[in-house]
Amino acid sequence: MTGFRAGRARMAAAVAGIAGLVLLAILPPSLPAYVVIVLTECRIYAMAAASLDLLNGYTGMASLGHAAFFAVGAYTTALLTTRSGASFAVALAASILLAAAASAAVGVLILRASGIYFMMITLSVSMCAWGLAYRWVSLTGGDTGIVSIPRPRLGFVAGGLEFYYATLVLFSVCLTLYLLLVWSPFGKTLVGIRDSESRMRVLGFNVWLHKYLVLVIAGAFAGLAGSLYAYYNGFVGPNTVDLAHAMQFVLMVIVGGPGTLVGPVIGAFIVTLLEKAVSVFTERWVMVLAAVYVVTALWAPRGLLGVLGVVRR
Protein backbone atom coordinates (compact mmCIF):
# COMPACT_ATOMS: atom_id res chain seq x y z
CA MET A 1 0.00 0.00 0.00
CA THR A 2 2.67 2.46 1.07
CA GLY A 3 4.85 1.11 -1.70
CA PHE A 4 2.14 1.90 -4.21
CA ARG A 5 1.65 5.37 -2.77
CA ALA A 6 5.37 6.05 -2.73
CA GLY A 7 5.55 4.84 -6.33
CA ARG A 8 2.79 7.21 -7.36
CA ALA A 9 4.38 10.11 -5.49
CA ARG A 10 7.65 9.34 -7.24
CA MET A 11 5.91 9.30 -10.61
CA ALA A 12 4.20 12.62 -9.86
CA ALA A 13 7.50 14.15 -8.77
CA ALA A 14 9.22 12.91 -11.92
CA VAL A 15 6.47 14.31 -14.16
CA ALA A 16 6.50 17.65 -12.32
CA GLY A 17 10.29 17.81 -12.54
CA ILE A 18 10.40 17.08 -16.25
CA ALA A 19 7.56 19.53 -16.90
CA GLY A 20 9.49 22.16 -14.95
CA LEU A 21 12.65 21.55 -16.97
CA VAL A 22 10.70 21.68 -20.24
CA LEU A 23 9.11 24.98 -19.21
CA LEU A 24 12.53 26.35 -18.29
CA ALA A 25 13.75 25.28 -21.72
CA ILE A 26 10.96 26.67 -23.94
CA LEU A 27 9.79 29.79 -22.10
CA PRO A 28 12.86 32.08 -22.02
CA PRO A 29 12.65 33.55 -25.55
CA SER A 30 9.24 34.96 -24.65
CA LEU A 31 10.24 36.14 -21.17
CA PRO A 32 11.58 39.56 -20.18
CA ALA A 33 15.37 39.60 -19.92
CA TYR A 34 15.26 40.29 -16.20
CA VAL A 35 13.23 37.16 -15.51
CA VAL A 36 15.66 35.09 -17.54
CA ILE A 37 18.52 36.46 -15.46
CA VAL A 38 16.74 35.70 -12.19
CA LEU A 39 15.88 32.18 -13.29
CA THR A 40 19.55 31.59 -14.07
CA GLU A 41 20.48 32.72 -10.59
CA CYS A 42 17.80 30.49 -9.06
CA ARG A 43 19.24 27.46 -10.80
CA ILE A 44 22.80 28.18 -9.73
CA TYR A 45 21.71 28.46 -6.11
CA ALA A 46 19.56 25.36 -6.52
CA MET A 47 22.62 23.38 -7.55
CA ALA A 48 24.50 24.58 -4.49
CA ALA A 49 21.58 24.06 -2.11
CA ALA A 50 20.93 20.55 -3.39
CA SER A 51 24.60 19.65 -2.95
CA LEU A 52 24.38 20.91 0.63
CA ASP A 53 21.32 18.73 1.09
CA LEU A 54 23.50 15.68 0.47
CA LEU A 55 25.31 16.59 3.69
CA ASN A 56 22.61 18.32 5.63
CA GLY A 57 19.51 16.34 4.79
CA TYR A 58 20.80 12.94 3.73
CA THR A 59 23.87 12.33 5.87
CA GLY A 60 22.74 14.44 8.81
CA MET A 61 25.92 16.50 8.79
CA ALA A 62 24.73 20.05 9.48
CA SER A 63 27.36 22.03 7.62
CA LEU A 64 27.56 25.81 7.77
CA GLY A 65 30.72 25.84 5.70
CA HIS A 66 29.34 25.02 2.30
CA ALA A 67 29.70 28.59 1.04
CA ALA A 68 33.48 28.13 1.38
CA PHE A 69 33.56 25.51 -1.39
CA PHE A 70 31.13 27.54 -3.46
CA ALA A 71 33.58 30.44 -3.08
CA VAL A 72 36.57 28.30 -4.06
CA GLY A 73 34.76 27.56 -7.32
CA ALA A 74 33.77 31.18 -7.82
CA TYR A 75 37.25 32.57 -7.16
CA THR A 76 38.92 29.90 -9.29
CA THR A 77 36.75 30.80 -12.25
CA ALA A 78 37.17 34.52 -11.61
CA LEU A 79 40.96 34.24 -11.50
CA LEU A 80 41.32 31.90 -14.44
CA THR A 81 39.08 33.91 -16.75
CA THR A 82 40.37 37.36 -15.87
CA ARG A 83 44.06 36.52 -15.57
CA SER A 84 44.65 33.81 -18.12
CA GLY A 85 41.53 33.95 -20.26
CA ALA A 86 40.65 30.33 -19.61
CA SER A 87 37.84 28.79 -21.62
CA PHE A 88 34.48 27.85 -20.10
CA ALA A 89 35.33 24.15 -19.95
CA VAL A 90 38.74 24.70 -18.37
CA ALA A 91 37.43 27.15 -15.77
CA LEU A 92 34.56 24.84 -14.92
CA ALA A 93 36.77 21.76 -14.56
CA ALA A 94 39.39 23.61 -12.53
CA SER A 95 36.71 25.04 -10.22
CA ILE A 96 35.21 21.62 -9.59
CA LEU A 97 38.60 20.03 -8.97
CA LEU A 98 39.85 22.75 -6.66
CA ALA A 99 36.63 22.82 -4.66
CA ALA A 100 36.82 19.03 -4.33
CA ALA A 101 40.46 19.29 -3.28
CA ALA A 102 39.62 21.99 -0.76
CA SER A 103 36.88 19.91 0.79
CA ALA A 104 39.14 16.85 0.77
CA ALA A 105 41.75 18.80 2.70
CA VAL A 106 39.30 20.47 5.08
CA GLY A 107 37.37 17.21 5.45
CA VAL A 108 40.23 15.48 7.22
CA LEU A 109 40.01 18.13 9.89
CA ILE A 110 36.28 18.74 10.24
CA LEU A 111 35.27 15.07 10.27
CA ARG A 112 36.93 14.76 13.65
CA ALA A 113 33.87 16.53 15.02
CA SER A 114 30.22 15.55 14.90
CA GLY A 115 26.84 16.97 15.81
CA ILE A 116 26.85 20.50 17.15
CA TYR A 117 30.66 20.55 17.10
CA PHE A 118 30.61 19.74 13.42
CA MET A 119 28.36 22.73 12.92
CA MET A 120 30.74 24.98 14.83
CA ILE A 121 33.83 23.78 13.02
CA THR A 122 32.20 24.17 9.59
CA LEU A 123 31.12 27.64 10.62
CA SER A 124 34.74 28.44 11.40
CA VAL A 125 35.76 27.04 7.99
CA SER A 126 33.33 29.50 6.46
CA MET A 127 34.79 32.33 8.50
CA CYS A 128 38.36 31.34 7.59
CA ALA A 129 37.42 31.31 3.90
CA TRP A 130 35.91 34.76 4.32
CA GLY A 131 39.07 35.92 6.07
CA LEU A 132 41.20 34.61 3.21
CA ALA A 133 38.98 36.24 0.60
CA TYR A 134 39.07 39.52 2.47
CA ARG A 135 42.73 39.63 3.46
CA TRP A 136 44.66 37.77 0.78
CA VAL A 137 44.49 40.87 -1.39
CA SER A 138 47.13 39.87 -3.92
CA LEU A 139 45.10 36.84 -4.92
CA THR A 140 41.49 37.74 -4.27
CA GLY A 141 41.54 41.50 -4.62
CA GLY A 142 40.36 41.82 -1.03
CA ASP A 143 37.21 43.82 -0.51
CA THR A 144 37.25 44.97 -4.13
CA GLY A 145 37.03 41.39 -5.28
CA ILE A 146 37.56 40.37 -8.86
CA VAL A 147 35.58 42.32 -11.39
CA SER A 148 34.56 42.08 -15.04
CA ILE A 149 34.49 38.34 -15.39
CA PRO A 150 33.42 37.81 -18.99
CA ARG A 151 30.43 35.63 -19.80
CA PRO A 152 31.55 32.50 -21.60
CA ARG A 153 31.22 32.53 -25.38
CA LEU A 154 29.59 29.30 -26.33
CA GLY A 155 27.90 30.21 -29.57
CA PHE A 156 25.29 27.47 -29.65
CA VAL A 157 22.26 29.70 -29.18
CA ALA A 158 21.62 33.03 -30.78
CA GLY A 159 20.84 36.04 -28.64
CA GLY A 160 21.69 36.53 -24.99
CA LEU A 161 20.37 33.15 -23.97
CA GLU A 162 23.42 30.96 -24.39
CA PHE A 163 24.51 31.25 -20.76
CA TYR A 164 20.95 30.60 -19.68
CA TYR A 165 20.90 27.36 -21.65
CA ALA A 166 24.38 26.37 -20.53
CA THR A 167 23.30 26.58 -16.89
CA LEU A 168 20.08 24.77 -17.71
CA VAL A 169 22.01 21.87 -19.22
CA LEU A 170 24.44 21.74 -16.30
CA PHE A 171 21.56 22.04 -13.86
CA SER A 172 19.81 19.07 -15.46
CA VAL A 173 23.01 17.03 -15.45
CA CYS A 174 23.64 17.89 -11.81
CA LEU A 175 20.11 17.05 -10.77
CA THR A 176 20.34 13.69 -12.55
CA LEU A 177 23.64 12.91 -10.83
CA TYR A 178 22.25 13.96 -7.44
CA LEU A 179 19.23 11.72 -7.91
CA LEU A 180 21.35 8.77 -9.01
CA LEU A 181 23.56 9.30 -5.99
CA VAL A 182 20.76 9.36 -3.43
CA TRP A 183 18.99 6.42 -5.05
CA SER A 184 22.20 4.37 -5.13
CA PRO A 185 23.41 1.98 -2.44
CA PHE A 186 25.91 4.65 -1.42
CA GLY A 187 23.05 7.13 -1.00
CA LYS A 188 21.26 4.67 1.25
CA THR A 189 24.36 4.32 3.40
CA LEU A 190 24.30 8.11 3.91
CA VAL A 191 20.75 7.91 5.24
CA GLY A 192 21.85 5.00 7.42
CA ILE A 193 24.59 7.19 8.88
CA ARG A 194 22.05 9.94 9.55
CA ASP A 195 19.79 7.50 11.38
CA SER A 196 22.44 5.63 13.36
CA GLU A 197 26.20 5.86 13.02
CA SER A 198 26.87 3.28 15.70
CA ARG A 199 24.64 0.73 13.98
CA MET A 200 26.33 1.41 10.64
CA ARG A 201 29.73 0.74 12.16
CA VAL A 202 28.60 -2.52 13.67
CA LEU A 203 27.15 -3.53 10.30
CA GLY A 204 30.61 -3.20 8.78
CA PHE A 205 30.57 0.28 7.27
CA ASN A 206 33.57 2.54 7.48
CA VAL A 207 31.40 5.49 8.46
CA TRP A 208 34.25 7.98 8.26
CA LEU A 209 34.99 7.06 4.65
CA HIS A 210 31.36 7.44 3.57
CA LYS A 211 31.14 10.85 5.20
CA TYR A 212 34.43 11.89 3.68
CA LEU A 213 33.37 10.82 0.19
CA VAL A 214 30.07 12.66 0.35
CA LEU A 215 31.83 15.73 1.70
CA VAL A 216 34.18 15.75 -1.28
CA ILE A 217 31.34 15.10 -3.73
CA ALA A 218 29.18 17.87 -2.26
CA GLY A 219 32.20 20.18 -2.29
CA ALA A 220 32.82 19.45 -5.97
CA PHE A 221 29.22 20.29 -6.88
CA ALA A 222 29.35 23.45 -4.78
CA GLY A 223 32.46 24.40 -6.72
CA LEU A 224 30.59 23.90 -9.99
CA ALA A 225 27.77 26.13 -8.78
CA GLY A 226 30.32 28.69 -7.59
CA SER A 227 31.97 28.73 -10.99
CA LEU A 228 28.66 29.41 -12.73
CA TYR A 229 27.92 32.08 -10.13
CA ALA A 230 31.16 33.88 -11.00
CA TYR A 231 30.18 33.90 -14.69
CA TYR A 232 26.64 34.91 -13.87
CA ASN A 233 27.51 37.72 -11.48
CA GLY A 234 30.55 39.01 -13.34
CA PHE A 235 32.03 39.87 -9.95
CA VAL A 236 33.31 37.80 -7.04
CA GLY A 237 34.05 39.33 -3.66
CA PRO A 238 34.22 38.30 0.01
CA ASN A 239 30.44 38.54 0.23
CA THR A 240 30.33 35.25 -1.73
CA VAL A 241 31.52 33.53 1.40
CA ASP A 242 30.22 35.73 4.21
CA LEU A 243 27.98 34.42 6.93
CA ALA A 244 24.75 35.64 5.35
CA HIS A 245 25.58 33.76 2.18
CA ALA A 246 26.48 30.59 4.04
CA MET A 247 23.25 30.73 5.97
CA GLN A 248 21.27 31.36 2.81
CA PHE A 249 22.20 27.91 1.47
CA VAL A 250 21.15 26.34 4.74
CA LEU A 251 17.88 28.25 4.62
CA MET A 252 17.16 27.08 1.08
CA VAL A 253 17.57 23.48 2.20
CA ILE A 254 15.40 23.96 5.27
CA VAL A 255 12.64 25.92 3.54
CA GLY A 256 12.29 23.31 0.81
CA GLY A 257 12.64 20.23 2.98
CA PRO A 258 15.94 18.61 3.93
CA GLY A 259 16.68 15.13 2.68
CA THR A 260 14.50 15.44 -0.42
CA LEU A 261 16.82 17.07 -3.02
CA VAL A 262 13.78 18.45 -4.83
CA GLY A 263 12.88 20.44 -1.74
CA PRO A 264 16.14 22.41 -1.60
CA VAL A 265 15.86 23.07 -5.35
CA ILE A 266 12.40 24.54 -4.79
CA GLY A 267 13.72 26.28 -1.67
CA ALA A 268 16.47 27.93 -3.71
CA PHE A 269 13.90 29.21 -6.20
CA ILE A 270 11.65 30.50 -3.40
CA VAL A 271 14.41 32.25 -1.45
CA THR A 272 15.97 33.79 -4.56
CA LEU A 273 12.66 34.94 -6.04
CA LEU A 274 11.56 36.25 -2.65
CA GLU A 275 14.76 38.24 -2.37
CA LYS A 276 14.19 39.85 -5.77
CA ALA A 277 10.56 40.59 -5.00
CA VAL A 278 11.16 41.97 -1.52
CA SER A 279 14.11 44.07 -2.63
CA VAL A 280 11.76 46.10 -4.82
CA PHE A 281 9.93 47.34 -1.73
CA THR A 282 12.51 47.44 1.01
CA GLU A 283 16.21 47.25 1.64
CA ARG A 284 15.61 45.11 4.69
CA TRP A 285 15.77 41.85 2.79
CA VAL A 286 17.80 40.10 5.49
CA MET A 287 15.06 40.82 8.00
CA VAL A 288 12.50 39.15 5.78
CA LEU A 289 14.90 36.25 5.28
CA ALA A 290 15.20 35.88 9.04
CA ALA A 291 11.42 35.92 9.38
CA VAL A 292 11.13 33.13 6.79
CA TYR A 293 13.70 31.22 8.77
CA VAL A 294 11.78 31.58 12.02
CA VAL A 295 8.46 30.67 10.44
CA THR A 296 9.96 27.58 8.84
CA ALA A 297 11.67 26.47 12.02
CA LEU A 298 8.51 26.89 14.08
CA TRP A 299 5.76 25.67 11.79
CA ALA A 300 7.40 23.68 9.04
CA PRO A 301 10.52 21.99 10.37
CA ARG A 302 10.46 19.58 7.44
CA GLY A 303 10.13 22.38 4.94
CA LEU A 304 7.66 22.93 2.18
CA LEU A 305 7.64 19.31 1.07
CA GLY A 306 7.00 18.30 4.67
CA VAL A 307 4.00 20.63 4.81
CA LEU A 308 2.70 19.19 1.56
CA GLY A 309 3.04 15.72 3.04
CA VAL A 310 5.44 14.46 0.40
CA VAL A 311 8.08 13.50 2.94
CA ARG A 312 7.33 10.37 4.86
CA ARG A 313 9.58 10.88 7.82
Next chain:
Amino acid sequence: MPAAPAPTAALECEDVTRRFGGLEAVRDVSLSVSAGERRGIIGPNGAGKTTLFRLISGEMPLTSGRVRLFGRDITHVPCHRRTHLGLGRTFQITNLFPTQTVADNLVLAILGLHPSKFSMLRPLWTYREHYARADGALETVGLAERRDDLVRNLSHGEQRQVEIALALLGGPRVLLLDEPTAGLSPAESARLTRAIRQLDAGITVLLIEHDMDVVFDIVSRITVLHQGRPFADGTPAEIRKDPRVQKIYFGEQ
Protein backbone atom coordinates in the same frame (compact mmCIF):
# COMPACT_ATOMS: atom_id res chain seq x y z
CA MET B 1 25.95 -29.52 25.70
CA PRO B 2 29.30 -28.52 27.23
CA ALA B 3 31.36 -28.02 24.10
CA ALA B 4 34.81 -29.53 24.11
CA PRO B 5 37.40 -26.77 24.06
CA ALA B 6 38.36 -26.13 20.46
CA PRO B 7 42.04 -25.74 19.54
CA THR B 8 41.60 -21.98 19.22
CA ALA B 9 38.85 -20.21 21.07
CA ALA B 10 36.30 -18.30 19.00
CA LEU B 11 36.67 -15.32 21.26
CA GLU B 12 39.29 -14.61 23.87
CA CYS B 13 39.59 -11.66 26.20
CA GLU B 14 42.83 -11.28 28.06
CA ASP B 15 42.97 -8.86 31.01
CA VAL B 16 40.58 -6.52 29.23
CA THR B 17 40.35 -3.24 31.11
CA ARG B 18 38.51 -0.02 30.43
CA ARG B 19 38.81 3.03 32.62
CA PHE B 20 36.65 6.15 32.49
CA GLY B 21 38.72 8.60 34.47
CA GLY B 22 38.90 7.08 37.92
CA LEU B 23 36.17 4.53 37.28
CA GLU B 24 37.20 1.10 36.15
CA ALA B 25 34.11 0.00 34.24
CA VAL B 26 35.75 -3.23 33.15
CA ARG B 27 38.77 -4.56 34.95
CA ASP B 28 41.02 -7.48 34.09
CA VAL B 29 38.32 -9.50 32.41
CA SER B 30 39.69 -12.66 30.90
CA LEU B 31 37.40 -15.10 29.26
CA SER B 32 37.62 -17.67 26.56
CA VAL B 33 34.62 -18.77 24.55
CA SER B 34 35.01 -21.79 22.31
CA ALA B 35 33.45 -22.07 18.88
CA GLY B 36 29.76 -22.86 18.95
CA GLU B 37 29.48 -22.18 22.66
CA ARG B 38 26.52 -20.31 24.11
CA ARG B 39 27.81 -18.14 26.90
CA GLY B 40 25.74 -16.00 29.21
CA ILE B 41 27.09 -12.81 30.74
CA ILE B 42 25.12 -11.75 33.79
CA GLY B 43 25.61 -9.31 36.60
CA PRO B 44 23.81 -6.51 38.37
CA ASN B 45 23.26 -3.14 36.72
CA GLY B 46 26.52 -1.30 36.21
CA ALA B 47 28.59 -4.47 36.30
CA GLY B 48 30.23 -3.55 32.97
CA LYS B 49 28.45 -6.03 30.72
CA THR B 50 27.56 -3.65 27.92
CA THR B 51 30.93 -1.92 28.20
CA LEU B 52 32.58 -5.31 27.75
CA PHE B 53 30.53 -5.84 24.58
CA ARG B 54 31.54 -2.45 23.28
CA LEU B 55 35.17 -3.32 23.88
CA ILE B 56 34.82 -6.65 22.10
CA SER B 57 32.98 -5.12 19.14
CA GLY B 58 35.46 -2.28 18.90
CA GLU B 59 33.02 0.56 19.47
CA MET B 60 35.25 1.66 22.30
CA PRO B 61 39.02 1.30 22.66
CA LEU B 62 40.49 -0.78 25.48
CA THR B 63 42.55 0.87 28.17
CA SER B 64 44.63 -2.28 28.33
CA GLY B 65 44.39 -5.95 27.54
CA ARG B 66 43.85 -7.98 24.38
CA VAL B 67 40.91 -9.32 22.40
CA ARG B 68 41.34 -12.25 20.04
CA LEU B 69 38.88 -13.56 17.49
CA PHE B 70 39.65 -17.11 16.33
CA GLY B 71 43.20 -16.64 17.51
CA ARG B 72 43.68 -13.37 15.64
CA ASP B 73 44.52 -10.33 17.72
CA ILE B 74 41.81 -7.76 16.96
CA THR B 75 42.60 -5.37 19.81
CA HIS B 76 43.43 -2.57 17.40
CA VAL B 77 41.16 -3.57 14.50
CA PRO B 78 38.47 -0.91 13.95
CA CYS B 79 34.87 -1.76 14.69
CA HIS B 80 33.68 -2.08 11.09
CA ARG B 81 36.57 -4.39 10.16
CA ARG B 82 35.66 -6.71 13.03
CA THR B 83 32.27 -7.18 11.42
CA HIS B 84 34.05 -8.34 8.28
CA LEU B 85 36.00 -10.79 10.44
CA GLY B 86 32.79 -12.38 11.63
CA LEU B 87 31.69 -10.45 14.68
CA GLY B 88 28.05 -9.43 15.02
CA ARG B 89 26.21 -7.52 17.70
CA THR B 90 22.75 -6.39 18.74
CA PHE B 91 22.01 -3.47 20.99
CA GLN B 92 20.30 -3.31 24.34
CA ILE B 93 18.55 -0.11 23.33
CA THR B 94 17.04 -0.68 19.91
CA ASN B 95 19.40 0.83 17.37
CA LEU B 96 17.89 0.72 13.89
CA PHE B 97 17.22 3.09 10.99
CA PRO B 98 13.82 4.42 12.06
CA THR B 99 13.11 6.53 8.96
CA GLN B 100 13.65 3.59 6.64
CA THR B 101 11.44 0.66 5.72
CA VAL B 102 12.04 -2.74 7.25
CA ALA B 103 13.30 -4.02 3.89
CA ASP B 104 15.76 -1.14 3.57
CA ASN B 105 17.02 -1.74 7.10
CA LEU B 106 17.86 -5.30 6.14
CA VAL B 107 19.36 -4.25 2.81
CA LEU B 108 21.66 -1.87 4.69
CA ALA B 109 22.82 -4.82 6.77
CA ILE B 110 23.55 -6.71 3.54
CA LEU B 111 25.40 -3.74 2.03
CA GLY B 112 27.64 -3.57 5.09
CA LEU B 113 29.63 -6.56 3.87
CA HIS B 114 29.08 -6.05 0.16
CA PRO B 115 31.31 -4.00 -2.15
CA SER B 116 28.21 -2.51 -3.83
CA LYS B 117 27.91 -0.16 -0.85
CA PHE B 118 30.20 2.20 -2.77
CA SER B 119 28.14 2.03 -5.96
CA MET B 120 26.90 5.55 -6.70
CA LEU B 121 25.20 5.53 -10.08
CA ARG B 122 22.92 2.50 -10.05
CA PRO B 123 19.63 2.75 -8.13
CA LEU B 124 19.44 0.50 -5.11
CA TRP B 125 16.09 -0.97 -6.13
CA THR B 126 17.72 -2.58 -9.17
CA TYR B 127 19.78 -4.77 -6.80
CA ARG B 128 17.20 -7.53 -6.80
CA GLU B 129 19.56 -10.02 -5.17
CA HIS B 130 19.87 -7.81 -2.06
CA TYR B 131 16.11 -7.47 -1.73
CA ALA B 132 15.63 -11.19 -2.30
CA ARG B 133 18.00 -11.90 0.58
CA ALA B 134 16.23 -9.32 2.75
CA ASP B 135 12.86 -10.92 1.94
CA GLY B 136 14.26 -14.29 2.90
CA ALA B 137 15.37 -12.93 6.25
CA LEU B 138 11.96 -11.33 6.75
CA GLU B 139 10.28 -14.69 6.18
CA THR B 140 12.57 -16.25 8.76
CA VAL B 141 11.76 -13.73 11.48
CA GLY B 142 8.10 -13.63 10.47
CA LEU B 143 7.93 -9.98 9.49
CA ALA B 144 7.19 -10.45 5.79
CA GLU B 145 3.97 -8.45 5.87
CA ARG B 146 5.77 -5.51 7.52
CA ARG B 147 8.30 -5.29 4.69
CA ASP B 148 7.34 -1.82 3.45
CA ASP B 149 6.53 -0.23 6.79
CA LEU B 150 8.85 2.29 8.34
CA VAL B 151 10.76 0.76 11.21
CA ARG B 152 9.69 3.50 13.60
CA ASN B 153 6.07 2.38 13.09
CA LEU B 154 6.83 -1.15 14.24
CA SER B 155 5.98 -2.37 17.72
CA HIS B 156 8.83 -2.71 20.18
CA GLY B 157 8.75 -6.48 19.84
CA GLU B 158 8.96 -6.29 16.07
CA GLN B 159 11.85 -3.86 16.32
CA ARG B 160 13.70 -6.30 18.56
CA GLN B 161 13.25 -8.94 15.86
CA VAL B 162 14.62 -6.60 13.20
CA GLU B 163 17.52 -5.91 15.56
CA ILE B 164 18.44 -9.62 15.51
CA ALA B 165 17.76 -10.01 11.80
CA LEU B 166 20.25 -7.20 11.05
CA ALA B 167 22.96 -8.90 13.06
CA LEU B 168 22.31 -12.28 11.42
CA LEU B 169 22.45 -10.89 7.88
CA GLY B 170 26.10 -10.11 8.48
CA GLY B 171 26.66 -13.89 8.75
CA PRO B 172 28.45 -13.60 12.09
CA ARG B 173 30.55 -16.41 13.51
CA VAL B 174 30.50 -14.76 16.91
CA LEU B 175 27.31 -12.99 17.90
CA LEU B 176 26.99 -10.63 20.84
CA LEU B 177 23.40 -10.29 22.01
CA ASP B 178 22.85 -7.45 24.44
CA GLU B 179 19.60 -8.08 26.30
CA PRO B 180 17.64 -9.20 23.24
CA THR B 181 14.43 -9.62 25.21
CA ALA B 182 14.55 -6.24 26.95
CA GLY B 183 11.04 -4.82 27.19
CA LEU B 184 9.33 -7.79 25.57
CA SER B 185 6.16 -9.42 26.83
CA PRO B 186 6.58 -12.96 28.22
CA ALA B 187 5.10 -14.43 25.03
CA GLU B 188 7.36 -12.39 22.76
CA SER B 189 10.31 -13.17 24.96
CA ALA B 190 9.62 -16.89 24.74
CA ARG B 191 9.36 -16.69 20.94
CA LEU B 192 12.66 -14.81 20.70
CA THR B 193 14.34 -17.28 23.05
CA ARG B 194 13.22 -20.10 20.79
CA ALA B 195 14.61 -18.25 17.77
CA ILE B 196 17.98 -17.78 19.47
CA ARG B 197 18.12 -21.44 20.45
CA GLN B 198 17.49 -22.38 16.84
CA LEU B 199 20.44 -20.37 15.58
CA ASP B 200 23.02 -22.29 13.59
CA ALA B 201 25.02 -24.36 16.09
CA GLY B 202 28.24 -23.08 14.52
CA ILE B 203 27.55 -19.55 15.70
CA THR B 204 29.19 -18.66 18.96
CA VAL B 205 26.80 -16.62 21.08
CA LEU B 206 27.50 -14.30 23.97
CA LEU B 207 24.32 -13.26 25.69
CA ILE B 208 23.75 -10.49 28.18
CA GLU B 209 20.39 -10.99 29.79
CA HIS B 210 18.58 -10.08 32.95
CA ASP B 211 15.78 -12.55 32.45
CA MET B 212 17.21 -15.66 34.11
CA ASP B 213 14.70 -17.97 32.45
CA VAL B 214 16.00 -16.85 29.08
CA VAL B 215 19.62 -17.24 30.14
CA PHE B 216 19.14 -20.70 31.60
CA ASP B 217 17.22 -21.73 28.51
CA ILE B 218 19.89 -20.75 26.05
CA VAL B 219 23.37 -20.91 27.48
CA SER B 220 25.62 -23.73 28.57
CA ARG B 221 27.94 -21.61 30.61
CA ILE B 222 27.67 -18.35 32.51
CA THR B 223 30.16 -15.68 33.45
CA VAL B 224 29.07 -13.37 36.23
CA LEU B 225 30.44 -9.84 36.21
CA HIS B 226 30.43 -7.73 39.32
CA GLN B 227 31.86 -4.22 39.51
CA GLY B 228 33.64 -4.73 36.22
CA ARG B 229 35.36 -7.96 37.23
CA PRO B 230 34.66 -11.61 36.56
CA PHE B 231 33.04 -12.79 39.75
CA ALA B 232 31.99 -16.33 39.05
CA ASP B 233 32.02 -18.73 36.18
CA GLY B 234 30.23 -22.01 35.70
CA THR B 235 27.29 -23.94 34.37
CA PRO B 236 23.83 -22.45 34.87
CA ALA B 237 23.13 -24.93 37.65
CA GLU B 238 26.31 -24.01 39.51
CA ILE B 239 25.65 -20.30 39.15
CA ARG B 240 22.08 -20.70 40.34
CA LYS B 241 23.27 -22.39 43.52
CA ASP B 242 26.19 -20.08 44.17
CA PRO B 243 25.36 -18.11 47.34
CA ARG B 244 27.83 -15.36 46.44
CA VAL B 245 25.95 -14.68 43.20
CA GLN B 246 22.68 -14.50 45.06
CA LYS B 247 24.28 -12.06 47.44
CA ILE B 248 25.41 -9.60 44.77
CA TYR B 249 21.98 -9.69 43.19
CA PHE B 250 19.83 -9.53 46.28
CA GLY B 251 22.19 -8.14 48.92
CA GLU B 252 22.95 -9.48 52.34
CA GLN B 253 19.96 -11.00 54.06
